[in-house]
Amino acid sequence: QQQVKQSPQSLIVQKGGISIINCAYENTAFDYFPWYQQFPGKGPALLIAIRPDVSEKKEGRFTISFNKSAKQFSLHIMDSQPGDSATYFCAASEDSSASKIIFGSGTRLSIRP
Amino acid sequence: GAGVSQSPRYKVAKRGQDVALRCDPISGHVSLFWYQQALGQGPEFLTYFQNEAQLDKSGLPSDRFFAERPEGSVSTLKIQRTQQEDSAVYLCASSNTGEAFFGQGTRLTVV
Numbered sequence: 001q002q003q004v005k006q007s008p009q010s011l012i013v014q015k016g017g018i019s020i021i022n023c024a025y026e027n028t029a030f031d032y033f034p035w036y037q038q039f040p041g042k043g044p045a046l047l048i049a050i051r052p053d054v055s056e057k058k059e060g061r062f063t064i065s066f067n068k069s070a071k072q073f074s075l076h077i078m079d080s081q082p083g084d085s086a087t088y089f090c091a092a093s094e095d096s097s098a099s100k101i102i103f104g105s106g107t108r109l110s111i112r113p
Numbered sequence: 114g115a116g117v118s119q120s121p122r123y124k125v126a127k128r129g130q131d132v133a134l135r136c137d138p139i140s141g142h143v144s145l146f147w148y149q150q151a152l153g154q155g156p157e158f159l160t161y162f163q164n165e166a167q168l169d170k171s172g173l174p175s176d177r178f179f180a181e182r183p184e185g186s187v188s189t190l191k192i193q194r195t196q197q198e199d200s201a202v203y204l205c206a207s208s209n210t211g212e213a214f215f216g217q218g219t220r221l222t223v224v
Contacts, residue, residue: 043204043215089155100169101213103155
């Protein structure tokens, strides 16, 4: 059973455009929702994270929107740049530091110059 | 060290061979996690340590997989009698009170 569902599988965006990746979850015990960025040959790196008590969090060009009632959350990358080309994973856990992280299946993002 | 270090970076094993993968977490990090990442997939949880105690091993796919962290720092993931389906990148992560930091992983190829 896939606890965190992510779409799309791949995404191509023009430079300067907005990249949007969507995720949905089932487990209402999840209370920490991080997004990870992974480059080829590297481990995932935390990009931005949110807890369900807020509906939006913005850090620079990256924004998480969170809809607790729908059990959905999304990542928006504004003014997308070629350097943003990577695989993005949404994830969820019951505790940010002491619990396993459940990852989505990933979105391969390509930014066209 | 500055980050989570894993060794070896690449390992080719013949089917049936035993392998040991090492993880050096960030100094002082209490929590340590192992994940398995198949090609084109998201990482999947294997096991979790808090100091030397293995608190969750629910993700280990079979009794051929064994992990230890005897002194609460370095951890080893051992896979016995490797099978082709074990081919994947094995990721280690450590954390203290917040963000989990991942190593670059060990790419295991079973031939």
